[in-house]
Amino acid sequence: MKQEDILKALSNVQEPDLGKDLVTLNMVKDITINDNNVSFTVVLTTPACPMKDMIQNACINAVKLLVNKEAIVKVNFTSNTTTNRKDAKTILNGVKNIIAIVSGKGGVGKSSVAANFALALAKGGAKVGLMDADIYGPSQHIMFGIRGERPLMRDVNGKGMIVPIERYGIKVMSIGLLIDEKQAVVWRGPMVSSAIRQFVSDVDWGELDYLVIDMPPGTGDIHLTIVQTVPVTGVIVVTTPQTIALADAKKGIAMFGQAQLKVPVIGLVENMSYFTPEELPNNKYYIFGKDGGKNLAEEFDIPFLGQIPIVQSIREGGDIGIPVMVSDESIAKKAFEHFAGNAVRGIAMRNASLAPTEIQEVLV
Numbered sequence: 611m612k613q614e615d616i617l618k619a620l621s622n623v624q625e626p627d628l629g630k631d632l633v634t635l636n637m638v639k640d641i642t643i644n645d646n647n648v649s650f651t652v653v654l655t656t657p658a659c660p661m662k663d664m665i666q667n668a669c670i671n672a673v674k675l676l677v678n679k680e681a682i683v684k685v686n687f688t689s690n691t692t693t694n695r696k697d698a699k700t701i702l703n704g705v706k707n708i709i710a711i712v713s714g715k716g717g718v719g720k721s722s723v724a725a726n727f728a729l730a731l732a733k734g735g736a737k738v739g740l741m742d743a744d745i746y747g748p749s750q751h752i753m754f755g756i757r758g759e760r761p762l763m764r765d766v767n768g769k770g771m772i773v774p775i776e777r778y779g780i781k782v783m784s785i786g787l788l789i790d791e792k793q794a795v796v797w798r799g800p801m802v803s804s805a806i807r808q809f810v811s812d813v814d815w816g817e818l819d820y821l822v823i824d825m826p827p828g829t830g831d832i833h834l835t836i837v838q839t840v841p842v843t844g845v846i847v848v849t850t851p852q853t854i855a856l857a858d859a860k861k862g863i864a865m866f867g868q869a870q871l872k873v874p875v876i877g878l879v880e881n882m883s884y885f886t887p888e889e890l891p892n893n894k895y896y897i898f899g900k901d902g903g904k905n906l907a908e909e910f911d912i913p914f915l916g917q918i919p920i921v922q923s924i925r926e927g928g929d930i931g932i933p934v935m936v937s938d939e940s941i942a943k944k945a946f947e948h949f950a951g952n953a954v955r956g957i958a959m960r961n962a963s964l965a966p967t968e969i970q971e972v973l974v
Contacts, residue, residue: 611678613641616648619676623668626661627955628962632669640686648673649684655958656819657689658734660951691736691819692958696966697841701810704817705739707843707957708967709876710836712866714858716827719881720848721749722928723918723949724824727846729935730950732779736819739774741809742784743836744826745802746795751786754778755931761787764814771814778936783813803835810840820957828858829865837873841967844876844960846915846953851880851902859903863910874964876956877913878903879949885920891941894919913956916949918942 621633632638632652641650652665659665670683693706702708711724721744728740742750751757754777761783762773774781785795785805797805815821823842826832836842845866849859859878866873880903884894897920907914918924921942927934934942961967 611643611646611648611681613643615677616641616643616650616673619672620650620669622676623665623672625655626664627959628655632665639688646678646680647682647684648677649686651686651688654687654689655692655961656734656954657691657736658731658950658954659689660734660947660955662687689735692961694843694961694964694967695841697968702815702821702840705815705821706819707961708821708823708840709953709957710823710825710833710842710845710873711848712825712833712845712862713827713848714829714860714862715855716747718827718848718850718855719918719924720827721753721824722924722933723848723879723881723946724822725750725753725928725933726924726935726946727950727953728780728820728822729778729933730946731820731822731954733935733947734950734954736954737817738779739781739815739818739821740783741813741821741823742782742786743806743809743823743832745785745797745805745832746826748784748786749928750782750824751784753928753931753933754780754782756782756787757791757931759787766814770812772812773814778933781815781818783809785809799831803831806832806835807839829861833865837871837970839969841969842873843957843967844874846876847878847912848881849878849903849906850882851896851899853899853902855898856902856906859906860910863906863912867910871970872965872968873970874960875910875912876953876960877915878907878910879915879918879953880904881918882920883917886941888922888940913952915952915956916945918945918949 621631637653639651666685673683713720732738774783
């Protein structure tokens with residue numbers, strides 16, 4: 611067996627999302643051959659790649675079928691998370707992808723989705739930060755069990771920077787960590803926008819594969835401030851199946867579909883899709899209607915990323931500061947993993963095929 615033979619065989623293995631073979635994409639590294647033993651490394655587009663097992667099996671089969679049926683093939687994996695940032699990187703220069711989690715209205719579970727999405731990415735090996743941009747109704751400090759804690763300050767190149775609090779492998783920052791919970795945030799738009807800019811420029815986020823931003827509901831000042839301040843890779847829209855929620859979700863999709871924003875929609879996830887009692891895991895009760903989010907995604911021709919059921923453990927985990935993604939195995943955890951897998955595939959495809967990620971100049 612020769613290295614050229616291995617590369618020729620692996621040129622028949624396609625990366626499922628990017629539609630090109632591993633060799634063309636320069637994803638195969640460090641081929642070593644010792645008698646019948648072959649090992650090489652495949653460089654994935656994200657450590658949270660959900661297609662890892664499929665790629666591994668395809669590589670092993672290609673070598674055995676096309677080179678040597680007696681070959682003992684070992685496929686190693688590493689990752690180099692893709693990014694398509696083409697801005698000057700004067701802000702968040704260590705962050706590869708910035709993902710905004712949005713909803714047209716409140717009460718659809720956007721913050722729960724954002725928290726468990728970030729944790730699912732981290733579980734796959736990615737470096738993840740979570741920024742709670744919902745200034746008027748912050749909740750991530752509660753969901754991560756850091757209520758009452760205060761972030762420290764650190765000197766970075768002569769500038770005082772806020773150090774986000776780390777919990778469950780995630781860097782978390784929320785206005786809830788800086789103010790008294792008994793005090794309402796009674797700020798006008800410019801003050802809120804200023805706070806958001808500080809969360810970006812005065813927080814030491816460091817090196818991240820993904821910065822997940824939990825946006826406030828609706829379409830307003832904070833959304834415009836975010837896209838004018840940081841290069842947003844894309845947005846994920848959260849909705850429930852019911853008609854009223856779908857009507858507002860359409861506005862969120864339409865906002866980012868405007869030509870002046872140029873921020874891609876990675877996809878839509880349907881939360882509270884159905885109720886499944888823990889003791890009856892095979893039963894589904896469609897309390898808020900069925901497939902509303904799926905149909906909406908088809909209507910707007912955007913990817914449908916998955917369905918999250920109503921499960922008591924999701925609510926309990928958020929209330930006690932132990933999200934369902936870090937608790938025992940459950941149908942809810944599997945649903946979040948499936949959704950996150952589809953999302954990271956969408957992000958990789960966005961980086962490979964769409965326009966570069968840049969800060970937007972919004973004229974409104």
